[in-house]
Structures are given as structure tokens and as C-alpha cells.
Amino acid sequence: MEFEKTIIELLEFITANEGKLNLDEASKKLNTSKEELAKALNEALNRGLIHKFDERFKLTAQGESLLESHREEYLHRMVHNYVEETTVDKVQDWNRHWSLRHGFNLEDLNALRGDLKAIPARIEETMPLITLSEGERGKIVYVYGGRGLIRRLADMGLTPGVEIVVLRKALLNGPVEVSVRGTNLALGYGVARRVFVKRVS
Amino acid sequence: MYKPKTTIRIALAANANTGKSTFFNQVTGASQHVGNWPGKTVEKVEGFVKFGMYDVHILDLPGTYSLSAYSEEEMVAREYIAIHKPDVVLNIVDASAIERNLYLTVQLLELEAPIVVALNMIDVAAKKGFKINVERFSEILGVPVIPMVAISGRGVGEALSKAVEVAIGKIKTSPMKVVYGLEVEKALSKLTEELREKLPNMCKLYPARWLAIKLLEEDEDILRKVSNEPGGPEVIKLSKDIIEQLEAMHGEPIQAIIASERYAIVNRIVKEVLTVEKEPLVTFGERLDLLTTHMVWGYLILIAVMSSVFASVFMVGGFLSGLIEDSLSTLITPLIPEGSNFIRGLVDGLIAGVVLVIPYVIPFYLILFFLENSGYLPRAAFLLDAIMHRIGLHGKAFIPLLLGYGCNVPACLGCRIMETSREKLILGLMITMIPCAARTIIILSLVGKYLGVHVALAIYALDLIIVFTVGKIASKSLPGGPVGLIMEMPPYRMPSLKVIAVETYVRVREFIVIAFPLLIVGSGFVGLLNDLNLLKALSNAFTPALNLLGLPSLTAIPLIFGILRKELTIAMLAEAAGTAEFNTVLTPRQMVVFSIFTILYIPCIATIIALLKEYGLRKTALIALTNISVATIVSALANVVLKSVGL
Numbered sequence: 001m002e003f004e005k006t007i008i009e010l011l012e013f014i015t016a017n018e019g020k021l022n023l024d025e026a027s028k029k030l031n032t033s034k035e036e037l038a039k040a041l042n043e044a045l046n047r048g049l050i051h052k053f054d055e056r057f058k059l060t061a062q063g064e065s066l067l068e069s070h071r072e073e074y075l076h077r078m079v080h081n082y083v084e085e086t087t088v089d090k091v092q093d094w095n096r097h098w099s100l101r102h103g104f105n106l107e108d109l110n111a112l113r114g115d116l117k118a119i120p121a122r123i124e125e126t127m128p129l130i131t132l133s134e135g136e137r138g139k140i141v142y143v144y145g146g147r148g149l150i151r152r153l154a155d156m157g158l159t160p161g162v163e164i165v166v167l168r169k170a171l172l173n174g175p176v177e178v179s180v181r182g183t184n185l186a187l188g189y190g191v192a193r194r195v196f197v198k199r200v201s
Numbered sequence: 202m203y204k205p206k207t208t209i210r211i212a213l214a215a216n217a218n219t220g221k222s223t224f225f226n227q228v229t230g231a232s233q234h235v236g237n238w239p240g241k242t243v244e245k246v247e248g249f250v251k252f253g254m255y256d257v258h259i260l261d262l263p264g265t266y267s268l269s270a271y272s273e274e275e276m277v278a279r280e281y282i283a284i285h286k287p288d289v290v291l292n293i294v295d296a297s298a299i300e301r302n303l304y305l306t307v308q309l310l311e312l313e314a315p316i317v318v319a320l321n322m323i324d325v326a327a328k329k330g331f332k333i334n335v336e337r338f339s340e341i342l343g344v345p346v347i348p349m350v351a352i353s354g355r356g357v358g359e360a361l362s363k364a365v366e367v368a369i370g371k372i373k374t375s376p377m378k379v380v381y382g383l384e385v386e387k388a389l390s391k392l393t394e395e396l397r398e399k400l401p402n403m404c405k406l407y408p409a410r411w412l413a414i415k416l417l418e419e420d421e422d423i424l425r426k427v428s429n430e431p432g433g434p435e436v437i438k439l440s441k442d443i444i445e446q447l448e449a450m451h452g453e454p455i456q457a458i459i460a461s462e463r464y465a466i467v468n469r470i471v472k473e474v475l476t477v478e479k480e481p482l483v484t485f486g487e488r489l490d491l492l493t494t495h496m497v498w499g500y501l502i503l504i505a506v507m508s509s510v511f512a513s514v515f516m517v518g519g520f521l522s523g524l525i526e527d528s529l530s531t532l533i534t535p536l537i538p539e540g541s542n543f544i545r546g547l548v549d550g551l552i553a554g555v556v557l558v559i560p561y562v563i564p565f566y567l568i569l570f571f572l573e574n575s576g577y578l579p580r581a582a583f584l585l586d587a588i589m590h591r592i593g594l595h596g597k598a599f600i601p602l603l604l605g606y607g608c609n610v611p612a613c614l615g616c617r618i619m620e621t622s623r624e625k626l627i628l629g630l631m632i633t634m635i636p637c638a639a640r641t642i643i644i645l646s647l648v649g650k651y652l653g654v655h656v657a658l659a660i661y662a663l664d665l666i667i668v669f670t671v672g673k674i675a676s677k678s679l680p681g682g683p684v685g686l687i688m689e690m691p692p693y694r695m696p697s698l699k700v701i702a703v704e705t706y707v708r709v710r711e712f713i714v715i716a717f718p719l720l721i722v723g724s725g726f727v728g729l730l731n732d733l734n735l736l737k738a739l740s741n742a743f744t745p746a747l748n749l750l751g752l753p754s755l756t757a758i759p760l761i762f763g764i765l766r767k768e769l770t771i772a773m774l775a776e777a778a779g780t781a782e783f784n785t786v787l788t789p790r791q792m793v794v795f796s797i798f799t800i801l802y803i804p805c806i807a808t809i810i811a812l813l814k815e816y817g818l819r820k821t822a823l824i825a826l827t828n829i830s831v832a833t834i835v836s837a838l839a840n841v842v843l844k845s846v847g848l
Contacts, residue, residue, distance in 0.1 A: 152269075
């Protein structure tokens with residue numbers, strides 16, 4: 001999993017530097033060891049995500065599409081962060097963070113904000129089920145996942161709008177036990193992270 | 202008028218943990234037959250009962266929460282109901298969790314199955330303060346509803362007789378129409394019409410409206426079937442358009458829309474028939490649940506439960522097996538003609554089987570079914586999910602692994618509880634390296650006896666590390682990703698001893714049928730090889746390989762026997778060595794290496810058969826080859842390491 005992320009970061013880095021890649025420099029910027037990056041580079045070449053041409057690296061169509069899906073996910077996370085951070089009135093911190101860490105300048109950010117505001121989107125203040133503590137209640141808003149997962153959870157009673165109670169959370173990113181529609185279900189960490197709820201007091 | 206029939210087919214359909222198997226065991230007793238659905242790794246459990254003048258054939262469909270294409274179990278259940286059309290479907294509904302249970306009932310009605318509802322655990326529901334108006338319930342559903350307490354037998358006979366009466370047409374039912382919301386209904390009638398027109402053949406096989414619902418739910422199986430028909434792609438095109446409109450209208454994925462509406466239908470029924478008379482008290486079971494999933498107490502209890510399972514199985518087992526083996530040998534040995542290894546082999550095979558089944562297999566199943574029926578196993582899976590995730594499996598995988606310590610055969614058969622073939626394969630690799638009861642005897646009577654229990658435990662620990670390492674490597678290298686855990690945590694219940702006894706009986710019988718012929722024929726065959734003086738040549742062939750591991754050539758024959766049955770290993774070692782004082786023929790290092798090698802080198806024939814049944818030839822070969830390579834590498838390493846520390 002972590003290694004997969006390293007590969008994606010490497011692809012991002014290569015794109016940002018127009019194909020030039022200095023492992024020392026990349027290692028510093030990405031906070032990743034040179035060995036790990038070299039391994040990722042090898043893997044990316046093996047999988048046909050990039051190819052080398054005239055001392056520069058270029059993303060293949062496959063690499064492009066991987067990057068694109070990653071960006072998509074990135075945007076989702078950003079929207080969430082945006083909502084969260086602005087509601088607690090920390091726009092300054094948010095700006096600094098995104099410009100220092102991710103290289104967005106203020107104009108980019110404001111443009112993005114403008115775009116976001118212009119989109120007639122329905123942004124709700126939801127949180128992953130996993131963030132509820134034992135004994136807390138929540139109302140299911142949506143499941144972020146494939147249709148198979150959505151259907152399975154709905155079949156088990158976790159449909160939008162239904163109320164759940166968190167009974168028990170296991171140690172170390174273990175599962176969550178919830179009570180729903182008069183029965184108890186255990187949801188693995190990976191599943192519970194994809195179920196978004198609103199807290200009910 | 203109804204045609205008198207003498208054979209009636211009843212299918213049992215229910216959620217998991219509703220007392221369906223309790224009902225089934227109560228009714229059919231030991232007449233059950235456990236088989237496999239053709240081409241599936243799903244168990245087909247059937248039973249028979251004589252009811253008046255009728256031969257009633259009861260098919261226990263797998264417990265499912267829904268009839269989507271989520272798992273093989275759900276596919277099996279709905280295909281059977283839709284295509285094989287049982288005379289009646291007896292739907293067992295847990296009265297104490299009526300909402301989730303009726304979700305399946307509604308789907309059975311959609312499938313236009315002739316149903317009878319048995320409202321089980323009415324006593325538990327009453328304790329929860331639920332008062333259920335059974336008459337009104339039956340009126341709404343349009344089918345008989347029978348209150349029942351399967352565990353004590355109350356209402357069981359009536360449920361059966363109502364089912365029979367519906368099957369023979371004595372009771373006419375008028376099942377409730379499942380009506381969705383306005384927009385969905387419009388979509389459904391449009392799709393149904395299109396289906397009837399374009400795919401008349403398929404509509405003869407399945408109810409047209411049900412097909413329409415499945416198309417709306419984007420059911421993978423039905424989509425595939427429809428698209429293979431001439432005219433199918435057009436229907437799919439239409440359903441795609443309709444789905445798009447519905448999703449836009451509701452702002453939800455279609456699967457959530459349909460499930461929500463189904464639950465709304467359920468809720469309308471529940472509202473009419475159920476009144477909550479008092480606030481439910483926190484029951485003992487609920488307190489026990491919180492305790493057994495607690496982050497400190499839960500793990501302590503888990504460790505205590507597991508250690509007592511193993512201690513009781515192996516202490517009782519060790520004692521009993523010695524007793525049985527000694528008395529059987531003294532009884533039978535004088536009867537065997539001198540000089541024929543073949544006959545002696547046959548008899549040895551039979552004795553070894555008895556010595557395995559009575560002391561180890563039976564107690565293990567009794568305890569397992571007790572834990573399963575009481576509801577403890579899901580708690581253990583809950584606690585272990587995080588650990589199992591490190592090797593790409595979820596908590597449920599712990600159950601087959603635990604089974605493996607008793608016997609690898611049921612453990613391999615138990616792998617079917619996993620959702621994907623990837624997980625099944627990872628588990629199969631791991632299970633075959635878990636020391637079963639027979640292999641535990643080898644460790645105990647060799648290393649345990651001569652080098653001390655601490656060395657035996659160290660070998661156990663080493664094995665556990667190897668098992669998890671293999672699992673980790675397999676999960677890293679096999680394509681696909683881990684599947685998340687979605688598991689019901691059923692309430693704790695006092696299990697019925699009769700059900701446990703029947704389940705144990707059926708499983709043990711299945712085990713005997715698979716294992717005994719192999720045990721007897723296999724060991725007779727080796728006896729025959731011995732009679733023909735071929736064993737020596739065979740063991741010579743293996744000697745160079747064994748010497749690489751630092752093992753003497755006298756271990757070759759026991760290891761060959763071990764492929765047939767692990768429990769023959771020790772007897773054969775004694776025979777090959779000419780003494781049961783193994784410390785006179787093996788050095789401590791050789792004992793350790795031999796034990797490690799025996800645990801890992803290859804599953805026994807019975808396990809291989811089980812693997813073939815579950816996995817097919819290619820994967821079985823892969824598992825066996827992995828075992829051989831891991832065993833060789835680990836034993837060779839152990840030999841080198843032990844040598845270097847001067848053992």
C-alpha cells in the first residue's frame with residue numbers, strides 16, 4: 001500500500017519536473033529514502049507506467065490514467081478538507097499548508113475556491129463512521145465505494161437515512177460494531193471508513 | 202382440486218443466525234445428507250422426514266441476508282427457488298430482529314415463491330418487549346405465519362404441517378404484492394413490459410417483474426444473462442437510461458434507492474404488527490457481548506477460551522487415544538496372521554482412524570459447534586480482524602485456521618466462508634501448514650517426550666510464524682486486494698445440546714466416509730509394498746534428500762507413510778528404528794528437524810482430497826508444492842542453525 005503511494009508520488013514528481021528526475025533531489029522533496037524511490041522507479045518502468053526517452057522520463061497512457069485517478073481522489077480529499085477547515089475558520093492555515101506542502105499558490109487556491117463555489121454542489125458535513133466513538137449515534141448519509149459495496153451494506157440495513165449506534169471499536173484499526181435496525185453488525189476498518197455519517201446527539 | 206402428491210419439497214430460507222439449522226436439525230435429525238451444489242463450493246444440506254402420508258424432502262438453503270448476486274450462497278438460494286421451484290419455501294424469521302429478516306421475506310415474495318413464515322424466537326422477542334400480532338401479520342403477508350421457538354420445539358410441528366398444507370394446495374395463499382414508490386414502480390412496469398416483449402423465454406424461467414427489479418439493481422448475474430439473449434442489449438440500454446433518471450431524481454445510487462424502498466415496505470409491515478411494550482432491558486447476552494469484545498477483557502477471554510479448547514482437546518484426546526490404541530491393539534493383534542504386512546496394514550489403518558476420530562475429531566467438533574451456536578466465534582473474528590488484515594484476510598478467516606488445529610480436512614472445507622477465491626487460496630496455503638491433532642501427536646511423542654514441552658511449544662511458535670509469513674507473502678503476490686469485513690454479530694444464546702449433537706454426528710460421519718477408506722486402503726497398500734520388498738528401494742531413493750536435512754535414512758519410510766496419514770508416522774518410525782525409544786536412534790537435532798519437516802512437508806491424502814474438492818487440481822498442486830518447498834527450506838535452515846549452536 002505504502003509502496004503504491006510512493007510510485008504515485010514519483011509519477012507526480014516526474015510530471016512536475018518535465019521528465020527530469022534526480023533521485024537525491026526527489027528523495028528530499030518526497031521525504032522518501034533513495035532506495036525506496038529507486039525501487040519505485042524500477043517498478044514503474046516494469047509496469048509500463050513510464051518510459052525513458054533521451055534521459056527524460058515520460059508517462060505512458062497507463063501512467064497518465066493512474067495519475068488521473070489519483071488526482072480525482074486528491075480532489076475529493078481536498079473538498080473535504082476545504083469544508084472542514086473553513087468551517088473552523090482557519091483559512092490562513094489551510095492556504096499555507098496547501099501552498100507549502102502541495103505547491104498551490106494563493107491564486108490557484110482562490111481560483112479553485114471560486115470554482116467550487118460556482119459548482120452547484122451539495123456538500124454535506126459528513127464524517128466517516130470510523131470517527132464516531134463508542135456509544136455515539138450517527139445517521140448514514142452515503143457510502144463512498146463501488147456499487148457492490150453500496151448494495152451489500154444496504155442489504156444489511158445500512159441505507160441512507162438510517163440511524164446507527166457505535167457499540168464497540170476494536171484496537172489497532174480493527175472493526176467497529178454498530179447496532180442498526182435491531183441487529184448488530186461488525187464492519188472492518190476499511191469498510192467503516194467508507195460509510196459517511198452525520199453525528200446525532 | 203389438488204392433486205395428491207406423496208413427495209413434497211420444502212426449501213428453508215432465512216438470514217444467518219435465525220435458528221434455521223436448529224429447526225432443520227429438530228425436524229430431520231440424523232437423516233441429513235451434506236453434499237455440494239454442483240459446480241459450487243456451497244454446501245447442500247438435505248434431510249427427510251415422514252409427515253403423515255407424505256415423504257417430505259427438506260432442503261436447507263444457505264443462510265443469506267438478501268438475494269442479490271453478492272455471494273455464491275445467495276446465487277444458489279435464488280436459482281434454486283426460481284428455477285427448481287420447490288413446492289413451498291419455509292421462510293424462518295427471527296422475531297427479535299424482524300426488520301432485517303423481513304427484508305429477505307420481501308425478496309422471496311418478489312421471486313413469487315410460495316412461502317410460509319415461521320416466526321422463530323418469539324420468546325426472545327417477548328423478552329425484548331416485542332408484542333407481535335401474528336394474525337394481522339399473516340393477513341398482511343397473505344400467507345400463514347406460525348409463531349415458533351425452534352430450540353424448544355414449540356411450533357415446529359405446526360410450521361411443518363402448514364408448509365405441507367400450502368404445498369399440497371390445501372391452504373390457498375394470496376401473497377402480498379411488493380409495491381415500491383411511484384417512480385420506481387413506473388420504471389418497473391416499463392421494464393417488465395419490455396422484458397416480456399423482447400425476452401419471452403427468459404420470462405418463462407424467471408418472473409418478469411423480478412428480472413426488472415434485478416436489472417434496476419444492476420445485478421451482475423442477471424445483466425450477464427440478459428445481455429447474452431437476442432434482444433437483451435436493448436433491454437439493458439433501456440434499464441440504464443431508467444437508472445440514470447432515477448438516480449438523478451433521488452440523488453442516490455440505484456442500489457441504495459431500491460434497498461431503502463424495500464426497507465420502507467418492511468417498516469410499514471413492522472409498524473402494523475409490532476408494538477414495543479416496554480423499554481428493552483440490557484440483557485445478560487448484551488453485557489456478555491460488551492465484555493467479550495472489550496479491548497482488554499475481550500482478548501484475555503479469547504486467550505482463555507482458545508487455551509482451554511486446545512488443552513481439553515489434547516489432554517482428553519491424548520489420554521483417550523492411548524487408552525483406545527492399547528486396548529484395540531491387544532485385542533486385535535493376536536488375530537492377525539503372522540507375516541502379512543498387507544493385512545496388518547489394513548488393520549492398522551482402521552485402528553488409526555478410530556484413534557483419531559474418537560479422541561480428537563469428536564471433541565473438537567463438539568467444542569466448535571458449541572462456540573458457533575453460542576455466538577462466540579464472530580466475537581473472536583471481531584477481535585482478530587486487525588491482525589488478520591495484516592495478511593490480507595479479514596477476521597472470519599480465523600475460524601478455518603482454528604479448525605486446522607483439529608484436522609485440516611474440515612478446515613479446508615471451511616474455507617468456503619471466505620468471499621473471494623483469492624482469500625480461499627491464501628487460507629488454503631496457511632491451513633495445510635497448521636499442525637493438526639495427528640501432527641501434534643508427533644511433536645508431543647518425539648520432541649515433547651525427549652526434549653521437553655518447552656521445545657515442543659517453540660516448534661509450535663515457529664510454525665505459527667511460518668504460517669503467517671506464508672500468508673503475508675501469498676497476499677502480497679496474489680492479484681487482487683483484501684475484502685473488508687461485514688459480519689453480523691448475533692446475540693449470545695444458550696445453544697441446544699441436541700443441535701450440537703446432531704451437527705457433530707453429521708460432520709463426523711462425513712469425515713469417516715472421506716477418511717476411513719483412504720486410511721485403510723492406504724496403509725494396506727504400504728503393507729503390500731512391504732510384503733513385496735519394495736519399501737527398501739523406495740526409502741533408498743529418498744535417502745540423499747533426507748541426508749541434506751541431516752536426517753537418517755530410517756526416517757524415509759515414516760515420511761512416506763505420513764503422506765497417507767500423519768498419525769502413522771510415529772508407529773512407522775518405531776518400526777523402522779526397531780525401537781520406540783527414539784532417543785537411541787535420533788539425535789535431539791534430528792528430532793527437532795524431523796518434527797518441523799513433518800508439520801510442513803505435505804498435507805495428508807484426506808486433506809489433498811478436500812483441497813481437490815474445494816480448489817481444483819492446479820491450486821491443489823500449487824499448495825502441495827509450496828508446502829514441500831517451505832518444509833525443505835525451513836528444515837534445512839533449522840538443521841544448519843542447530844548444528845552451529847552445537848546440538
